[in-house]
Amino acid sequence: MEVELRVSREEFQRIRQERRELEKRFYELEKLENTLRVLKLRHLLEHRERLRRKLEEMKHHYGELIEFEKKAQRDKELLFEIRCKLSHENAEFRRELGVRMNEDRGET
Amino acid sequence: MKIVVRPESGWRKVTFGIPDEVYEKIVSLGEKYGFREDRVLRIILLGGFIEDEENADFTELEKEIGRLERELYDLEGKWSPLKFRTYYIAMDNQNLAIQISGLIAENKRLRKMLGKEERDYSEIEELIHYYMGFDSRE
Numbered sequence: 001m002e003v004e005l006r007v008s009r010e011e012f013q014r015i016r017q018e019r020r021e022l023e024k025r026f027y028e029l030e031k032l033e034n035t036l037r038v039l040k041l042r043h044l045l046e047h048r049e050r051l052r053r054k055l056e057e058m059k060h061h062y063g064e065l066i067e068f069e070k071k072a073q074r075d076k077e078l079l080f081e082i083r084c085k086l087s088h089e090n091a092e093f094r095r096e097l098g099v100r101m102n103e104d105r106g107e108t
Numbered sequence: 109m110k111i112v113v114r115p116e117s118g119w120r121k122v123t124f125g126i127p128d129e130v131y132e133k134i135v136s137l138g139e140k141y142g143f144r145e146d147r148v149l150r151i152i153l154l155g156g157f158i159e160d161e162e163n164a165d166f167t168e169l170e171k172e173i174g175r176l177e178r179e180l181y182d183l184e185g186k187w188s189p190l191k192f193r194t195y196y197i198a199m200d201n202q203n204l205a206i207q208i209s210g211l212i213a214e215n216k217r218l219r220k221m222l223g224k225e226e227r228d229y230s231e232i233e234e235l236i237h238y239y240m241g242f243d244s245r246e
Contacts, residue, residue: 002112004112014154022152022153023124031159033141040166042162045164069190072201079204083208086208097218
């Protein structure tokens with residue numbers, strides 16, 4: 001059986017030069033296991049840190065969005081009220097203006 | 109088992125011959141820690157072994173990662189409908205702001221024509237500007 005591994009040119013040169021030393025490493029299974037264990041551990045720790053940071057960030061943005069929703073809802077009610085008041089006031093002013101114009105016409 | 113190492117280009121090669129049982133142990137160690145066969149071979153040939161002894165409980169760590177991933181997933185699930193809802197409220201406010209802007213202009217003109225006192229709209233105008241400049245990407 002055969003397994004093929006492709007490496008860069010620089011890596012290949014290194015492997016060629018250190019071939020005898022590297023051959024012994026296939027038998028250092030305890031060292032290999034420790035290396036794999038440490039690499040996995042480091043990977044898990046980094047992954048946990050990334051998740052913690054992302055979660056923290058999302059919680060912050062979520063909190064901001066909740067606050068914005070409350071503000072927007074309050075503003076919506078206020079804007080409705082303002083629109084209603086201005087609408088009535090303008091109608092009243094238009095009516096008042098109409099009366100004045102009629103009076104002016106009557107005088108002339 | 110023959111392990112043949114080749115450069116990305118070129119015909120040269122370096123061959124390592126190791127007993128099958130040793131190779132099987134290497135592969136099973138890779139599986140135990142979640143590394144692919146080629147990755148383990150690269151670690152052996154290029155990575156250098158790590159001598160440090162770093163201890164931690166994998167099971168606890170993996171449980172915590174699972175819990176964090178679930179929490180993140182739940183939050184993402186709540187995030188989209190909230191953003192959607194908030195966007196439409198802000199859009200309603202933008203429409204109201206446009207209407208009120210027109211009403212204010214009319215109100216100012218009518219007050220002038222009727223000789224009435226000018227009114228301070230600064231607070232409302234601030235709110236109008238806020239929603240007129242609302243960008244959904246914010």
